[in-house]
Amino acid sequence: MKIVIIATTLVLGSSVLVGCSSPEMEALEVDDLEPRINGETSISGCSAYEASKINDAVDYLVSTLDSEEYSECLADAIPSGDKGDTVEDIIALLQENKPTAIRCRDAVCGSSSATGCAPVGINTESLDLQHDHVQSASVAQLAGTIVHEVMHNKGYQHFLPADGWFEPDDRFRVVRQAQQCVSSGVPWGLPRSEAPGDTELARVGGNGGAPFELTCPGDGVVRGMQVDSSSRFVNRIRLTCDGGTSGSAGEWKDSRWAYNGRCLANQVVIGIYGSADSMFGQLGMLCASEDDVIEGVADIGTRRWLGGLSNVGHEFERTCPAGMAVKRLYGRSGARIDQLSVVCEEYPVSPRGPNNPLAIMGTAVGDRRVDRCIGFGAMTGLWGSAGGEVDRIGARCSPTNSSWLNGAVYLDESAGYQSIEAFGGQGGVRFGLGDGGSDQCPAGAALIAARRSGSTGRADPRGVRPC
Numbered sequence: 332m333k334i335v336i337i338a339t340t341l342v343l344g345s346s347v348l349v350g351c352s353s354p355e356m357e358a359l360e361v362d363d364l365e366p367r368i369n370g371e372t373s374i375s376g377c378s379a380y381e382a383s384k385i386n387d388a389v390d391y392l393v394s395t396l397d398s399e400e401y402s403e404c405l406a407d408a409i410p411s412g413d414k415g416d417t418v419e420d421i422i423a424l425l426q427e428n429k430p431t432a433i434r435c436r437d438a439v440c441g442s443s444s445a446t447g448c449a450p451v452g453i454n455t456e457s458l459d460l461q462h463d464h465v466q467s468a469s470v471a472q473l474a475g476t477i478v479h480e481v482m483h484n485k486g487y488q489h490f491l492p493a494d495g496w497f498e499p500d501d502r503f504r505v506v507r508q509a510q511q512c513v514s515s516g517v518p519w520g521l522p523r524s525e526a527p528g529d530t531e532l533a534r535v536g537g538n539g540g541a542p543f544e545l546t547c548p549g550d551g552v553v554r555g556m557q558v559d560s561s562s563r564f565v566n567r568i569r570l571t572c573d574g575g576t577s578g579s580a581g582e583w584k585d586s587r588w589a590y591n592g593r594c595l596a597n598q599v600v601i602g603i604y605g606s607a608d609s610m611f612g613q614l615g616m617l618c619a620s621e622d623d624v625i626e627g628v629a630d631i632g633t634r635r636w637l638g639g640l641s642n643v644g645h646e647f648e649r650t651c652p653a654g655m656a657v658k659r660l661y662g663r664s665g666a667r668i669d670q671l672s673v674v675c676e677e678y679p680v681s682p683r684g685p686n687n688p689l690a691i692m693g694t695a696v697g698d699r700r701v702d703r704c705i706g707f708g709a710m711t712g713l714w715g716s717a718g719g720e721v722d723r724i725g726a727r728c729s730p731t732n733s734s735w736l737n738g739a740v741y742l743d744e745s746a747g748y749q750s751i752e753a754f755g756g757q758g759g760v761r762f763g764l765g766d767g768g769s770d771q772c773p774a775g776a777a778l779i780a781a782r783r784s785g786s787t788g789r790a791d792p793r794g795v796r797p798c
């Protein structure tokens with residue numbers, strides 16, 4: 332197995348682990364083997380003070396990972412580089428009962444400015460911390476660094492092309508989001524729960540199948556769901572909306588039940604729950620009274636089982652922020668439902684209207700992925716790499732003030748922005764180097780046009796300032 336070593340800093344050192352402990356520190360080495368909830372922690376190369384601080388940080392980390400607030404923070408984050416794993420997958424990996432080996436070093440990953448270093452994708456938990464960082468960081472910060480390094484152990488990475496270029500969304504990488512939720516309790520960038528107008532909740536399920544979108548027509552929101560299922564899996568979904576139904580996703584396949592679930596009168600759907608791994612073993616919906624939603628009261632009124640009888644993978648629950656109801660479902664499906672993302676809109680609805688996808692530029696090859704801006708947002712920048720063809724493309728979205736008045740876009744720069752993970756290969760020449768880069772719209776402006784040529788497309792950010 333190829334093992335990559337990653338330093339926790341924006342300035343990357345060499346990719347070879349050079350652990351140099353000073354002789355004084357070796358003399359003070361402490362071996363602490365107190366049992367931990369997620370396996371024993373062994374500490375070496377650290378002073379007694381450092382070891383006790385690391386112990387405090389590990390205690391802090393273990394209790395944080397167990398908390399509902401942590402799951403909520405991670406679900407509220409918009410991550411890049413999560414390898415298609417769900418929030419529940421990631422937390423389960425972090426809670427694995429494995430011994431954790433922590434060493435204190437003068438330089439980690441060959442750099443004295445890096446705070447931590449860990450091999451990527453190994454079967455154990457093993458990391459180096461830099462002496463100065465251990466001594467000067469708060470316990471919460473140190474716990475954040477440890478979880479960042481353990482995330483590397485679990486296989487989550489920065490995007491690291493051979494030329495050492497860091498993508499503009501590096502701070503959104505799931506290793507950093509997991510760290511940020513431990514050290515500060517708040518994710519990087521625009522939290523899903525604070526997006527104005529509409530938001531997309533963290534996805535659940537697997538990554539098979541092809542993308543779909545189910546949307547309630549007109550101003551309608553979701554009042555129920557029609558679900559076909561076998562005893563093991565959810566196969567097909569259709570939304571029941573005010574004044575009609577959506578299209579359907581999935582197929583009847585080997586279904587044995589067709590269930591037409593509805594919330595009570597005067598209730599709207601505000602979320603889903605169930606269990607899923609690569610598919611859905613169970614699916615239910617969460618209903619709340621219209622009055623509660625209108626008044627911004629977060630309260631689940633009724634839980635309605637919809638289909639599936641197996642308890643596969645992890646249990647999940649996804650609930651709209653207070654004041655919002657479910658407007659659409661994005662997801663992936665083949666013969667069964669593979670993945671679901673709940674999209675919520677302010678209720679009573681200030682409708683964003685239907686999505687109107689344009690034709691794909693170029694030839695449709697490889698995986699197909701659809702990403703969208705939340706918060707009634709608009710794209711305000713692009714980055715990636717391109718040569719004769721576009722190799723890789725990612726985007727930045729800024730939320731608007733939740734209304735599109737006479738076609739004018741009011742971009743809300745204060746709300747923080749959203750990063751759409753770049754997709755594609757590593758060839759070509761870099762473009763769009765983040766803030767102030769050549770493919771970044773000026774403040775208050777959004778992308779309104781794309782120029783295309785031949786079989787490839789290259790967006791041309793011609794921004795307009797709001798009137």
Ligand SMILES: [Zn+2]
Nearest residue numbers: 337338339506
């Ligand atoms: Zn890192």
